[in-house]
Amino acid sequence: MSVLEVRPKFLYPYKKQFPFDEVAEKIVKAMEKRNWKVPGITVEFDIFGSGKEKYKLVRCITGDDFKLYFYRKQEKLSDNLYDTAGLSRICIPKQILEVYDEGEEWTNYYLYVGSNWYAEKDWFMNSIKVDAKMYREARRYLKYEFHVNKYGNKKLIFENNFGREYSPRMNEPFFLNFERKLNEFKRWLKEFVLDYILSFLEVDEVQLPEIEEELIPYKGPWSRIFSICNSNDAKRIKKGKREPNEFPPAEQHAYFGSGCRLVPLDVNCDSRYDGKYPEIANRGFIWCDVNSKEKDAKISDFIYQVASVMASYGILTDYIVAINLKYGNHVYVVDNSAFKETRNKLFQDIAPRERLTNEEINIAIIARAITIIPITEYKGDYKEPIVLINRELDFEEIEWISEIKN
Numbered sequence: 001m002s003v004l005e006v007r008p009k010f011l012y013p014y015k016k017q018f019p020f021d022e023v024a025e026k027i028v029k030a031m032e033k034r035n036w037k038v039p040g041i042t043v044e045f046d047i048f049g050s051g052k053e054k055y056k057l058v059r060c061i062t063g064d065d066f067k068l069y070f071y072r073k074q075e076k077l078s079d080n081l082y083d084t085a086g087l088s089r090i091c092i093p094k095q096i097l098e099v100y101d102e103g104e105e106w107t108n109y110y111l112y113v114g115s116n117w118y119a120e121k122d123w124f125m126n127s128i129k130v131d132a133k134m135y136r137e138a139r140r141y142l143k144y145e146f147h148v149n150k151y152g153n154k155k156l157i158f159e160n161n162f163g164r165e166y167s168p169r170m171n172e173p174f175f176l177n178f179e180r181k182l183n184e185f186k187r188w189l190k191e192f193v194l195d196y197i198l199s200f201l202e203v204d205e206v207q208l209p210e211i212e213e214e215l216i217p218y219k220g221p222w223s224r225i226f227s228i229c230n231s232n233d234a235k236r237i238k239k240g241k242r243e244p245n246e247f248p249p250a251e252q253h254a255y256f257g258s259g260c261r262l263v264p265l266d267v268n269c270d271s272r273y274d275g276k277y278p279e280i281a282n283r284g285f286i287w288c289d290v291n292s293k294e295k296d297a298k299i300s301d302f303i304y305q306v307a308s309v310m311a312s313y314g315i316l317t318d319y320i321v322a323i324n325l326k327y328g329n330h331v332y333v334v335d336n337s338a339f340k341e342t343r344n345k346l347f348q349d350i351a352p353r354e355r356l357t358n359e360e361i362n363i364a365i366i367a368r369a370i371t372i373i374p375i376t377e378y379k380g381d382y383k384e385p386i387v388l389i390n391r392e393l394d395f396e397e398i399e400w401i402s403e404i405k406n
Helices: 021-032 117-126 178-198 231-242 304-310 336-350 358-369
Strands: 042-050 053-062 067-072 086-092 095-098 108-112 141-148 154-158 175-177 225-230 284-289 318-323 331-335 385-389 398-403
Touching: 021 053, 021 067, 021 086, 021 178, 086 178, 095 178, 108 117, 141 175, 154 178, 175 178, 225 231, 225 304, 231 318, 231 398, 284 304, 331 336, 331 358, 336 358
Parallel strands: none
Antiparallel strands: 042 053, 053 067, 067 086, 086 095, 095 108, 108 141, 141 154, 154 175, 225 284, 225 318, 284 385, 318 398, 331 385
């Protein structure tokens, strides 16, 4: 079975750490019994894991007046994976509560104190709130943190972070009863979220939230493509080709490299690219050269942009990886010449200046990114194609691995 065919195990919120946790579990299960479709509510899912150990969970449930985030740890699944399906952030009208698995002492609470709730609702529920006063932002919220005194009284007390955050005014609370606030959130979730969901009929047949992926046989123009991995990945892949079942399920795949993005997240894509900029460009890939390589090839034989993101250039020995794709799923092609030609033109434009700024280099990076297309749509018309793989490979898709001896 291909790693593409692995059906993730679904994780539910179950940990009863705070008063509202039971309601959170009921909300997720009530949505499931209605096939995740209730008017006015949207659900976002996430899949994580690797190889044949994959998990799926609810990450966010959103309504007109609320937003629930599920990121809190519940238990350890394996050496490197945690069940993070617990409710961690609750946004309701004019209030936000953040909780963590480490305990109630990490709780944060935000109170809206702006002047136009309906205009600022989306900002309040979705923004990162850090040192608003220091950054001279509008006074729209107050931050409170958990405290317990020597008598065991638990409170949420305002935190101005040494004057970096705004402090309460006379008509605003300086502290709040912690347990009352938790129960207030519990009541709100039950009355305005759970009871609303339960007002709709359950479906006769509950469907799993994921659609089984259809395998697309690879029919690209290259019988094999080539990339570079380090000695640790080479050793694991070689063993995996011989004895795949000797690995734990999470390691039964042939992915390698660090997953370098086509466009780094800090590259600003302004209005010039509206409608043209592909979101897939911000994801990580195995970068591959399509030009034929022999087992004694050198790093210098690779397209520079492929070698620069895949080779280690360090104490680790590098290896050539010959890939014989079986499936076209999540495989893309970009034209690297778009990067080179744009960069060369920029050098002409800035003469006699000899170095490009980061912003100018980003223009060339985006010019290449705009050319990305699924390999199933590639017509063979790119001057310098690079293949980008955005999935785990099966061991059988690795044809051979050879040490590079430069």
